[in-house]
Amino acid sequence: MTAVPSTHVSGTLEASLRAGRDAGRKLLVPYLTGGLDDEWLLVLEALAGAGADAIEVGIPFSDPMIDGAVIQESSLRALQRGITPEGVLADLSRVDVGVPLVVMTYYNLIYRAGHERIAGSMQQSGVRGAIIPDLPLEEVGSWAEAADDHDVATVLLVAPSTPDERIAAICERARGFVYAVGRMGVTGEQVVLADSAREVARRIKAHTDLPVCVGIGVSTPEQAAAVCEVADGVVVGSALVRRLLEGAGPEGAADFVGSLRVAMDAG
Amino acid sequence: MTTDTTSSGPIMGDPGPTGRFGDFGGRYVPEALVPACIELEEAFRGAWADSGFRTELDGILRNYGGRPTPVTVCGRLSDQLGVRVLLKREDLAHTGSHKLNNVVGQGLLARRMGKHKLIAETGAGQHGVATATAAALFGMECTVYMGEIDTRRQELNVFRMELLGATVVPVTSGSRTLKDAVNEAMRSWVASVADTHYCLGSVMGPHPYPWMVREFQRVIGDEAREQCRDLLDGGDPDVVVACAGGGSNAAGIFAGFADDTSSELVAVEAAGGAAVTTGIPGILHGMRSALIQDEEGQILEAESISAGLDYPGIGPEHAHLADLGRARYVAAGDEAVLEAFQLLARTEGILPALESSHALAWVVAASASGELPAGSSVLINLSGRGDKDVAQVRDILRGRA
Numbered sequence: 001m002t003a004v005p006s007t008h009v010s011g012t013l014e015a016s017l018r019a020g021r022d023a024g025r026k027l028l029v030p031y032l033t034g035g036l037d038d039e040w041l042l043v044l045e046a047l048a049g050a051g052a053d054a055i056e057v058g059i060p061f062s063d064p065m066i067d068g069a070v071i072q073e074s075s076l077r078a079l080q081r082g083i084t085p086e087g088v089l090a091d092l093s094r095v096d097v098g099v100p101l102v103v104m105t106y107y108n109l110i111y112r113a114g115h116e117r118i119a120g121s122m123q124q125s126g127v128r129g130a131i132i133p134d135l136p137l138e139e140v141g142s143w144a145e146a147a148d149d150h151d152v153a154t155v156l157l158v159a160p161s162t163p164d165e166r167i168a169a170i171c172e173r174a175r176g177f178v179y180a181v182g183r184m185g186v187t188g189e190q191v192v193l194a195d196s197a198r199e200v201a202r203r204i205k206a207h208t209d210l211p212v213c214v215g216i217g218v219s220t221p222e223q224a225a226a227v228c229e230v231a232d233g234v235v236v237g238s239a240l241v242r243r244l245l246e247g248a249g250p251e252g253a254a255d256f257v258g259s260l261r262v263a264m265d266a267g
Numbered sequence: 268m269t270t271d272t273t274s275s276g277p278i279m280g281d282p283g284p285t286g287r288f289g290d291f292g293g294r295y296v297p298e299a300l301v302p303a304c305i306e307l308e309e310a311f312r313g314a315w316a317d318s319g320f321r322t323e324l325d326g327i328l329r330n331y332g333g334r335p336t337p338v339t340v341c342g343r344l345s346d347q348l349g350v351r352v353l354l355k356r357e358d359l360a361h362t363g364s365h366k367l368n369n370v371v372g373q374g375l376l377a378r379r380m381g382k383h384k385l386i387a388e389t390g391a392g393q394h395g396v397a398t399a400t401a402a403a404l405f406g407m408e409c410t411v412y413m414g415e416i417d418t419r420r421q422e423l424n425v426f427r428m429e430l431l432g433a434t435v436v437p438v439t440s441g442s443r444t445l446k447d448a449v450n451e452a453m454r455s456w457v458a459s460v461a462d463t464h465y466c467l468g469s470v471m472g473p474h475p476y477p478w479m480v481r482e483f484q485r486v487i488g489d490e491a492r493e494q495c496r497d498l499l500d501g502g503d504p505d506v507v508v509a510c511a512g513g514g515s516n517a518a519g520i521f522a523g524f525a526d527d528t529s530s531e532l533v534a535v536e537a538a539g540g541a542a543v544t545t546g547i548p549g550i551l552h553g554m555r556s557a558l559i560q561d562e563e564g565q566i567l568e569a570e571s572i573s574a575g576l577d578y579p580g581i582g583p584e585h586a587h588l589a590d591l592g593r594a595r596y597v598a599a600g601d602e603a604v605l606e607a608f609q610l611l612a613r614t615e616g617i618l619p620a621l622e623s624s625h626a627l628a629w630v631v632a633a634s635a636s637g638e639l640p641a642g643s644s645v646l647i648n649l650s651g652r653g654d655k656d657v658a659q660v661r662d663i664l665r666g667r668a
């Protein structure tokens with residue numbers, strides 16, 4: 001099947017991504033900072049229309065420790081517009097873009113809101129998963145339980161520095177997909193794809209049948225296609241957000257994501 | 268808040284493999300850094316139990332660092348305040364503050380782990396200078412991240428670090444102060460962790476840092492307790508006072524008194540960055556602790572005359588000591604701090620760091636209000652010397668003239 005389920009109908013993130021993979025499709029997950037500007041929901045729709053299999057929506061935090069200059073700038077812009085976590089979720093509840101939405105944020109915002117409360121808000125907004133990069137395996141327990149109860153998949157990350165036995169434990173607790181960190185570094189565009197991007201995907205796939213998507217340092221159609229020779233898909237953030245900061249708008253975003261789609265489908 | 272985890276052990280003991288101090292602490296870092304934190308914890312546990320490591324560290328602190336630092340009884344200041352003031356003189360340690368105790372420990376540990384590059388964050392520049400010093404001593408590369416505002420407030424310390432062979436990177440993100448320097452150091456560490464040790468400067472960050480840095484600073488409290496017993500006919504000071512930003516000098520001196528004495532412990536935060544006094548629990552820089560933040564959890568910017576206390580959080584063990592009631596957390600404002608800075612200069616001939624002047628300011632106020640009864644003995648951790656602050660204080664005082 002190639003039709004993707006609506007975010008507002010039943011179906012988990014994992015089921016949706018597996019369906020895409022089973023249909024022979026490489027998974028494309030663009031990242032967008034929630035509340036970036038007045039037309040961010042139009043951008044969201046444009047990304048879905050351009051061939052995204054899921055969309056990662058950043059809930060901006062004052063101190064984005066794992067983000068490079070581009071995502072820092074987009075977070076700052078969104079915060080200066082007065083966006084709040086509940087505001088991002090309320091906006092998301094008003095749209096149905098037809099592909100699963102996964103939020104990415106930092107743990108303090110989740111902790112302050114309360115696990116139960118914000119997991120419930122995510123569910124009501126049609127959010128299917130959450131990526132919290134500063135909440136590693138040892139600390140994820142009570143959040144992950146609340147998220148499970150609300151059908152919000154806790155996506156966990158594996159880095160090039162993660163030892164094999166730890167990969168196994170992470171994959172066991174991961175839901176939705178496994179986020180393979182492509183390079184040792186913060187988010188940001190790279191001219192050359194790090195060797196570690198394919199290597200980490202290969203190592204993860206030896207431990208799990210969950211979909212494996214590589215993010216951090218995947219910036220171009222060529223890099224996306226190269227990663228997908230090993231991985232099930234890619235997450236592309238800074239390369240897209242930079243274009244949006246430069247004023248690309250929904251059409252420019254769709255063009256870029258469309259070019260990723262074409263390269264991945266051709267690969 | 269639960270405090271069960273420490274009911275059986277010492278108050279300032281080993282936080283265990285999860286790095287928990289009651290409800291606080293932990294290891295909230297990106298996955299890429301978790302293996303490095305685990306490696307560091309194992310290395311520190313091994314080193315701390317190794318008498319060879321301890322002997323080498325003690326030897327360097329003694330012969331290179333100038334330890335033990337003395338405790339000075341302040342005659343004129345005591346007369347003026349009506350309480351007996353004793354100063355633990357960390358300002359006399361090499362590089363001018365207590366920061367050396369920690370960086371020599373971490374430098375030796377980095378060498379033990381085979382890492383030859385150090386990165387550090389710094390606020391006032393004292394930790395940056397200390398790290399640059401340790402890097403020079405051990406023949407390591409050193410990069411220091413410093414908020415752009417702080418590089419201007421502490422221009423001489425920037426040059427000092429460069430003289431010592433370090434590279435200083437001004438941080439232009441966020442509030443451009445200590446909080447952002449920590450963010451940038453963490454970002455840099457993710458990309459360099461294979462051959463680089465992050466020499467964190469306070470009792471904060473992910474496990475094992477809060478515990479490890481407190482243990483490296485414990486020498487302050489262990490020395491001071493014995494020195495006070497010599498000076499106070501075998502007794503302990505009624506009150507032990509230290510300033511707290513991240514809280515390393517306070518943790519170091521408290522560690523010598525929390526379990527072994529009944530001395531009252533007082534930590535003085537900057538009024539514009541009072542995490543325990545005005546903050547609420549949250550997660551930042553790898554730890555759960557008390558943080559200044561808004562309702563949603565966005566971190567707020569601290570504001571203080573002292574770059575070293577310009578931080579919206581505090582080490583997790585302090586949040587726990589506050590919960591337990593074993594230490595008390597109070598705040599001092601910029602004005603009182605400036606007064607205290609000048610007071611110590613004129614009565615005792617000692618220029619204290621603006622950070623340490625917070626501790627002094629509280630003692631001045633508490634002795635005037637009677638909160639410190641006349642005749643009490645008060646040990647103040649004079650964590651650093653004020654030479655670095657002279658230009659800034661001159662500008663402030665001249666601006667008023």
